[in-house]
Amino acid sequence: MFSWGQHESRTKENGISRSEHISSYVNHPTLKPSTRRMNRNDDSTHDTVFQTRSSNTLILRVHLSTQNKAPEMILVGAKVSHPWVDLKYRITGFPQIASDRAWEESGMKLGDAVSQVVLHLQLNPPTVIEITDQFLKKMQPANSVVTNTSGQGPPSYDSVSDPDPEIEFDFEIPTSFPTLDALSKDEISHLLTDNDVFDEFASILPSKSAILEFKSDLQNENITKAKDIVTHKDELEFMFKEVESLSTEFQNNMEKYKELKSKQHELKRPMDVRDVTKKLTIAKKEAFEESEEVASCWVDDTSEMPINIFVQEFLEKRNIFHERAAKIEMLTSNNR
Numbered sequence: 374m375f376s377w378g379q380h381e382s383r384t385k386e387n388g389i390s391r392s393e394h395i396s397s398y399v400n401h402p403t404l405k406p407s408t409r410r411m412n413r414n415d416d417s418t419h420d421t422v423f424q425t426r427s428s429n430t431l432i433l434r435v436h437l438s439t440q441n442k443a444p445e446m447i448l449v450g451a452k453v454s455h456p457w458v459d460l461k462y463r464i465t466g467f468p469q470i471a472s473d474r475a476w477e478e479s480g481m482k483l484g485d486a487v488s489q490v491v492l493h494l495q496l497n498p499p500t501v502i503e504i505t506d507q508f509l510k511k512m513q514p515a516n517s518v519v520t521n522t523s524g525q526g527p528p529s530y531d532s533v534s535d536p537d538p539e540i541e542f543d544f545e546i547p548t549s550f551p552t553l554d555a556l557s558k559d560e561i562s563h564l565l566t567d568n569d570v571f572d573e574f575a576s577i578l579p580s581k582s583a584i585l586e587f588k589s590d591l592q593n594e595n596i597t598k599a600k601d602i603v604t605h606k607d608e609l610e611f612m613f614k615e616v617e618s619l620s621t622e623f624q625n626n627m628e629k630y631k632e633l634k635s636k637q638h639e640l641k642r643p644m645d646v647r648d649v650t651k652k653l654t655i656a657k658k659e660a661f662e663e664s665e666e667v668a669s670c671w672v673d674d675t676s677e678m679p680i681n682i683f684v685q686e687f688l689e690k691r692n693i694f695h696e697r698a699a700k701i702e703m704l705t706s707n708n709r
Contacts, residue, residue, distance in 0.1 A: 433448060447462050455498075552578065
């Protein structure tokens with residue numbers, strides 16, 4: 374998958390050697406318990422197992438060839454979707470490893486970089502499409518979420534809706550807690566069993582005050598957005614009624630359209646020859662009677678019209694009679 378090879382260098386970039394990078398990773402207080410080396414003869418590649426907020430267990434594979442090249446990170450054993458992950462499941466959204474130059478200028482140790490990537494993926498979980506590795510599949514808890522898109526049916530609402538917004542922290546996540554490291558085992562046990570003592574101890578940690586401040590800012594932001602939504606309540610209700618009215622009008626127009634469409638279809642349908650012949654026969658009789666009436670009126674001298682007008686009117690109606698008779702003859706002969 375990667376063109377990886379074992380490279381060892383004793384030179385330093387920004388004061389951090391390759392061995393220091395590897396050591397900061399494998400001995401990281403948070404990552405160490407869930408990180409393993411992939412090859413006993415090569416310390417370039419390690420896997421870190423972690424669990425996300427949506428209860429999915431994932432594996433981040435990290436490769437560091439030389440100290441002046443950016444580490445390569447990839448999610449293995451699963452097909453996922455996430456803004457930080459490309460189509461080959463490589464981590465591309467973490468700016469510090471976007472390029473070799475960015476990595477060199479960041480001055481970060483590998484352990485800190487991996488820790489920040491893992492934390493981001495934990496708080497902003499990728500959408501897991503499929504678990505492809507059997508061992509990783511067995512590691513999934515019962516409440517894990519896997520979105521299977523291999524079916525032929527339409528996608529679910531959740532699969533096409535906007536993903537959860539990413540949480541941007543405006544404070545640095547601590548990677549170590551020297552205060553805790555200085556405590557004895559008995560003191561730590563006492564902290565874990567006595568909530569009052571634990572709360573008192575936690576209150577002196579700078580990270581807690583930063584988190585509480587972040588929580589307060591987030592609550593205030595949510596309140597502001599909620600109030601903004603309330604101010605648009607009347608506008609939204611008006612738009613809702615307008616949409617309902619337009620929907621009703623649309624339905625009525627659709628009914629009219631269907632009715633007219635049915636009439637059009639009926640008019641375009643070829644008529645039966647017998648029906649046409651019957652109608653022409655009636656029309657022919659009417660034309661004959663009209664011409665005879667004109668002639669009778671003129672012969673009986675009940676009409677005072679000049680002879681030239683009489684001839685014109687009589688021939689006009691009699692021509693209609695002959696035209697209809699000819700049409701009947703044509704239809705009858707063609708239908709034999």
